[in-house]
Amino acid sequence: MGSEERQKRINIIEQENKAIKDLNDLSEMKRRIQNEKPLHEQVDISEELINKPMKKIANPESENSI
Amino acid sequence: MIFPANSTDLDAKRIMVDANVVIGHLDSKHKFHTTIKKKIQDLFIEGSTFYFSQPSLLETKNYWRRKLLTECIQTHLDSGRQLFRDFQKLYLDFKERNKGEALGDRQIKELRQTIEKIHSGKGVEYWALLCDQAMADQFKKLENTLASSNFKYAKLNDDDVFPLPNKPKWPQWEHVDGLIEKHGLGSNDAAIINMVNGAKDIDGFISNDGDLLFAIAKGALVANVRTFTFLDVSPYV
Numbered sequence: 001m002g003s004e005e006r007q008k009r010i011n012i013i014e015q016e017n018k019a020i021k022d023l024n025d026l027s028e029m030k031r032r033i034q035n036e037k038p039l040h041e042q043v044d045i046s047e048e049l050i051n052k053p054m055k056k057i058a059n060p061e062s063e064n065s066i
Numbered sequence: 067m068i069f070p071a072n073s074t075d076l077d078a079k080r081i082m083v084d085a086n087v088v089i090g091h092l093d094s095k096h097k098f099h100t101t102i103k104k105k106i107q108d109l110f111i112e113g114s115t116f117y118f119s120q121p122s123l124l125e126t127k128n129y130w131r132r133k134l135l136t137e138c139i140q141t142h143l144d145s146g147r148q149l150f151r152d153f154q155k156l157y158l159d160f161k162e163r164n165k166g167e168a169l170g171d172r173q174i175k176e177l178r179q180t181i182e183k184i185h186s187g188k189g190v191e192y193w194a195l196l197c198d199q200a201m202a203d204q205f206k207k208l209e210n211t212l213a214s215s216n217f218k219y220a221k222l223n224d225d226d227v228f229p230l231p232n233k234p235k236w237p238q239w240e241h242v243d244g245l246i247e248k249h250g251l252g253s254n255d256a257a258i259i260n261m262v263n264g265a266k267d268i269d270g271f272i273s274n275d276g277d278l279l280f281a282i283a284k285g286a287l288v289a290n291v292r293t294f295t296f297l298d299v300s301p302y303v
Contacts, residue, residue, distance in 0.1 A: 001113045009111045012216050016107070019211040024094040029134070029204055030141045036199070038147050043191045045184070050150045 068279055068302040071272050071294035072105055078270025078292055081109075082117050082262050083217065085125035085254075086274040090296070092126070092211060093133065098274065098296050105296075110216045117220040117227055117268070121257045123212075130208050131201065132168040138200035139169075139177075150192075153180045220265070227265050249281035263289045270294060276301070 036042070040050045069075055083091075083106075090102040106116060118126075139157050142149055149157070160173045169177070181189040212219065220227040245256035255278045262271050271287070272294045273279055282293050283302040295302075 006111060009113075009216070012214075013107045013111060015214045016211075016216055019207075019214045020092055020094065020103075023092060023204075023207045023211045026134075026137055026141075026204065029138060029199065030145075032203075033138065033141050033147070033199055034145050039142075039149070039192055039195050042195055043188045045188055045192070047148065050148060053152055 068283060068293045068295055068299050070299055071296045072101055076105070076109065076270065076294055078294075079113065080115050080117070080268050081270035081272060082119065082220075082258075082265060082268050082291075083122070084258060084271070084273035084275055084278065085118070085122035085129070087272050087296075088118050088122055088126045088217065089129045090274065091215075091217075092208075093129075101296055107216065114270075116217045117265075118217050119220055119258060119261045120222065121254045121261070123219060125254060126212075127205075127208065128171070129168070130205065132170065132174060134200040134204050135174055135197070136168040138196060150181050150184075153177055156180055220261075222261075227268070228261070245281065245286055249277075249284060249286055251277060251281050251286075255281070259286050262287060262291055265289070272296075 040047065087102060087106075090096040090098040091106060093099060096102075110116065139149070140161075143154070143157075148154075156177055157169075160169055160177075164170075164173075178193055181192055183189060184192065218227075222228050245251050245259055246253060249256075251259070255275060258273075259278065259281065262268060268289070268291055270293075271282075271291050273282075274295055274297050276297065279293070279295055279297070279302050287293060
């Protein structure tokens with residue numbers, strides 16, 4: 001393999017390493033969660049309701065997906 | 067015979083990798099990440115070409131879905147955000163059981179089921195928001211990383227790896243059932259072995275899946291391909 005091809009491959013690895021580093025950086029997701037309203041507020045459910053056990057607020061049984 | 071991947075004996079030039087190797091390569095928290103990345107990148111620079119198949123792509127995406135959902139839920143808790151009581155309790159139970167690993171498919175389904183019955187479809191909306199928070203931006207990064215990776219995605223109509231049906235060595239799909247029945251393999255693992263069996267000029271295969279390696283040790287791989295693993299090889303010799 002010539003030196004030019006080898007250098008081309010080294011460049012690909014450098015790009016890959018940058019992409020892997022970015023992929024594993026979850027700070028954007030974390031920032032978004034912290035900046036948004038709590039989920040129950042976004043769907044207009046009271047804090048009292050989210051603290052209740054589910055069986056007290058459940059609807060009639062629905063079919064479970066496979 | 068199965069060989070250690072992290073050795074100088076790995077001299078194959080056209081290498082198919084299993085999903086667990088793609089995942090280990092991409093996930094910096096994976097226990098084999100540093101070892102896998104270094105070995106694969108060193109081999110690539112020296113001239114090897116790596117391929118991953120359609121089942122491996124789906125498994126990689128599914129792993130990333132599970133990882134992101136886990137991290138998202140954990141971020142809510144770390145930030146003091148309250149989630150549904152039963153949902154939160156179940157998540158913490160899973161977290162302790164999993165010992166730092168991402169939620170499994172079944173666990174995610176059970177978590178979703180704790181809120182799907184919430185009145186007037188709000189549970190569905192809640193779950194959709196959570197998924198959006200976890201995946202909307204981060205999943206695009208996975209697509210970008212795969213696109214800029216040294217790994218080549220080999221589709222079934224890819225002439226370079228899988229010859230067309232009118233050429234010899236087209237994957238014989240009836241072999242998939244035989245692999246499942248004979249070795250107790252899951253369908254994805256059987257499909258991956260079948261692809262390696264039918265691929266053109268692939269001379270190496272790397273996997274860290276114990277079930278799949280066991281099947282290969284028992285003769286599931288009929289192609290002339292050397293199999294490597296980053297796991298301890300002693301159970302398979």
